[in-house]
Amino acid sequence: MLISKIGEFxxxxxxxxxxxxxxxxxxxxxxxxAVIKFSKDKYQLFTCDMLVEGVDFTLRDKPELIGRKALAxxxxxxxxxxxxxxxxxxxxxxPKSLPLRLLDRITRGIFSEAGxxxxxxxxxxxxxxxxxxxxxxxxxxxxxxxxVLRNGAKTGDFIFVTGxxxxxxxxxxxxxxxxxxxxKFLVNNFKVNSMIxxxxxxxxxxxxxxxxxxxxxxxxxxxIPLSKDAKNxxxxxxxxxxxxxxxxxxxxxxxxxLNKKDSRFRCIGQITAKKYGIRLIDKNxxxxxxxxxxxxxx
Amino acid sequence: MLISKIGEFxxxxxxxxxxxxxxxxxxxxxxxxAVIKFSKDKYQLFTCDMLVEGVDFTLRDKPELIGRKALAxxxxxxxxxxxxxxxxxxxxxxPKSLPLRLLDRITRGIFSEAGxxxxxxxxxxxxxxxxxxxxxxxxxxxxxxxxVLRNGAKTGDFIFVTGxxxxxxxxxxxxxxxxxxxxKFLVNNFKVNSMIxxxxxxxxxxxxxxxxxxxxxxxxxxxIPLSKDAKNxxxxxxxxxxxxxxxxxxxxxxxxxLNKKDSRFRCIGQITAKKYGIRLIDKNxxxxxxxxxxxxxx
Numbered sequence: 001m002l003i004s005k006i007g008e009f010x011x012x013x014x015x016x017x018x019x020x021x022x023x024x025x026x027x028x029x030x031x032x033x034a035v036i037k038f039s040k041d042k043y044q045l046f047t048c049d050m051l052v053e054g055v056d057f058t059l060r061d062k063p064e065l066i067g068r069k070a071l072a073x074x075x076x077x078x079x080x081x082x083x084x085x086x087x088x089x090x091x092x093x094x095p096k097s098l099p100l101r102l103l104d105r106i107t108r109g110i111f112s113e114a115g116x117x118x119x120x121x122x123x124x125x126x127x128x129x130x131x132x133x134x135x136x137x138x139x140x141x142x143x144x145x146x147x148v149l150r151n152g153a154k155t156g157d158f159i160f161v162t163g164x165x166x167x168x169x170x171x172x173x174x175x176x177x178x179x180x181x182x183x184k185f186l187v188n189n190f191k192v193n194s195m196i197x198x199x200x201x202x203x204x205x206x207x208x209x210x211x212x213x214x215x216x217x218x219x220x221x222x223x224i225p226l227s228k229d230a231k232n233x234x235x236x237x238x239x240x241x242x243x244x245x246x247x248x249x250x251x252x253x254x255x256x257x258l259n260k261k262d263s264r265f266r267c268i269g270q271i272t273a274k275k276y277g278i279r280l281i282d283k284n285x286x287x288x289x290x291x292x293x294x295x296x297x298x
Numbered sequence: 299m300l301i302s303k304i305g306e307f308x309x310x311x312x313x314x315x316x317x318x319x320x321x322x323x324x325x326x327x328x329x330x331x332a333v334i335k336f337s338k339d340k341y342q343l344f345t346c347d348m349l350v351e352g353v354d355f356t357l358r359d360k361p362e363l364i365g366r367k368a369l370a371x372x373x374x375x376x377x378x379x380x381x382x383x384x385x386x387x388x389x390x391x392x393p394k395s396l397p398l399r400l401l402d403r404i405t406r407g408i409f410s411e412a413g414x415x416x417x418x419x420x421x422x423x424x425x426x427x428x429x430x431x432x433x434x435x436x437x438x439x440x441x442x443x444x445x446v447l448r449n450g451a452k453t454g455d456f457i458f459v460t461g462x463x464x465x466x467x468x469x470x471x472x473x474x475x476x477x478x479x480x481x482k483f484l485v486n487n488f489k490v491n492s493m494i495x496x497x498x499x500x501x502x503x504x505x506x507x508x509x510x511x512x513x514x515x516x517x518x519x520x521x522i523p524l525s526k527d528a529k530n531x532x533x534x535x536x537x538x539x540x541x542x543x544x545x546x547x548x549x550x551x552x553x554x555x556l557n558k559k560d561s562r563f564r565c566i567g568q569i570t571a572k573k574y575g576i577r578l579i580d581k582n583x584x585x586x587x588x589x590x591x592x593x594x595x596x
Contacts, residue, residue, distance in 0.1 A: 003401055004394040008424055011392075014402075018409045021418040024384065029421025036385060036420075036437075039337070048435055050389040050425045086322065087334060091348040091389075091433045094309075096302040096596060103301055104312075111316045120319040122334075123327025126306055127348045128595040131428055135389045137346055137435030139334075297426040298394060 008296035030212070031149050032080035032197060033140065043147055045140035047077040053132040055297070057174065063102050065174040066134070067109025073199070074138040075117060075178035076243045080197040081149070082187040083142030084180070087120045090136050093129030106134075117180065146187045148247070153194035153213035157271040158254035162264055163244040165202055166230025166237075173241035182245060182264055190257060195247035200294035201240040206278060207292020209246065216276040219269030219290075221283050237280075240295035306594035328510070329447050330378035330495060331438065341445055343438035345375040351430040353595070355472065361400050363472040364432070365407025371497070372436040373415060373476035374541045378495040379447070380485040381440030382478070385418045388434055391427030404432075415478065444485045446545070451492035451511035455569040456552035460562055461542040463500055464528025464535075471539035480543060480562055488555060493545035498592035499538040504576060505590020507544065514574040517567030517588075519581050535578075538593030 021028045027035035033045040057066045078085045198205045278290040319326045325333035331343040355364045376383045576588040
């Protein structure tokens with residue numbers, strides 16, 4: 001059997017079953033970051049993301065933006081746990097024929113993004129490869145009481161997203177701003193019950209929250225903020241690479257947030273009891289079930 | 299200009315020049331691991347290593363050993379800093395056509411190696427790739443006073459290696475045991491002035507110690523322990539992938555170690571004043587200068 005048959009999430013499940021961890025580990029695999037005990041009031045976050053030429057970018061993309069993205073996807077994972085990025089390592093697989101000038105421009109993108117968020121780059125590893133591969137591993141820090149995971153959504157919670165969704169392949173996947181500031185604002189002002197970054201697509205990532213929280217959801221077509229690059233609702237639901245935050249708040253915190261009329265956050269629906277799955281209410285009030293499918297690599 | 303023109307160490311230097319770090323960083327790039335402040339008496343170690351199909355292994359190798367190696371090279375970096383590995387993430391770039399059975403066997407190798415050293419695997423990332431890529435990022439811990447770097451070699455220090463060198467491409471590069479126990483024994487019994495793991499080859503890695511320590515060395519052909527797989531001295535000097543420890547001790551600690559007649563450690567020479575470079579004394583007592591060259595990817 002080939003791995004394309006079992007699919008990305010099948011592979012991840014297969015992998016996870018073998019994992020055993022000790023008491024230093026608060027959260028192993030299965031969230032945006034792994035969470036490790038650090039000090040009396042802080043946890044350490046640990047995440048990695050691999051970008052591959054021809055899959056996550058092409059050599060026709062602006063090189064600075066390729067470097068930026070390599071860091072930004074990991075920063076987005078740290079933001080989804082409501083933490084601050086601190087340190088990172090960068091493994092590069094480089095084709096011999098890569099022009100030095102191109103590599104310099106990618107590197108400039110990496111360092112500029114690191115500088116923006118005061119992330120310490122601590123070196124990494126170089127290897128030869130047929131296609132360019134950039135793997136970033138990143139550490140972060142989060143106050144214990146500020147940590148947000150996927151598994152805390154509760155029936156009656158309201159569901160929010162930052163920014164707008166869909167069509168990211170037409171540019172935003174390279175230029176998005178990881179939602180660190182938004183995450184910080186949220187945990188400083190509300191009790192965020194669950195959060196994830198939308199990398200696989202709204203339907204898939206909402207599915208991840210629901211599976212982890214043992215819950216279901218209803219979302220409203222009218223309320224989903226479509227990106228100007230999105231051709232249709234489907235792209236917002238299933239395309240992925242938006243790197244926006246998807247999170248849930250209790251009814252009372254949701255009301256507080258909505259009263260602020262802060263355009264960075266949009267309410268798109270509500271968490272319901274598990275038996276209902278994901279229901280989408282369209283513009284005409286008709287209801288349909290949504291499969292939690294999205295972008296997968298295989 | 300292509301990156302093959304500037305070479306691996308040229309690239310690393312280019313990269314390092316852009317790096318700025320804050321006060322949380324004890325050692326950034328340029329040693330076997332990055333070193334981060336952790337607690338009153340401990341530092342955290344952070345390292346990553348990327349293995350690429352066709353460069354670091356082939357799909358004809360035993361899959362369990364490929365998985366093993368992916369972890370072992372990072373464990374070896376932690377050992378070179380005299381630390382203990384604690385947590386790791388694994389990024390996999392997978393060809394769609396990879397047989398699931400093969401991936402399962404690689405995974406088994408990864409988990410068995412992690413289990414052996416009680417390393418917590420915390421998940422990672424999956425991507426599609428044309429060739430199999432495995433990037434492991436690993437955290438470790440070391441007592442502050444036990445940390446050993448490349449830069450502490452002193453004139454008069456004796457130079458030692460663990461195990462035997464050369465010919466690793468014929469098998470040992472897949473099956474070597476990272477020298478964690480040996481490193482622990484050393485720091486518990488001696489003041490280890492400098493240490494590195496031999497990944498690029500004895501000449502190149504001794505060169506790294508000398509450059510960092512602003513020193514030179516004389517080594518003796520007669521004293522270099524050749525692996526049974528090594529065809530000649532050159533393979534021990536320049537081939538790389540031995541993953542043995544290379545370290546230096548003061549004269550009095552060297553005498554203490556030699557008196558133990560512990561066959562795991564072999565004295566191969568001595569640190570000298572900087573002006574001498576690396577000199578090799580051959581079996582006939584003739585001296586020649588050794589270039590610190592070794593395996594490079596480009």
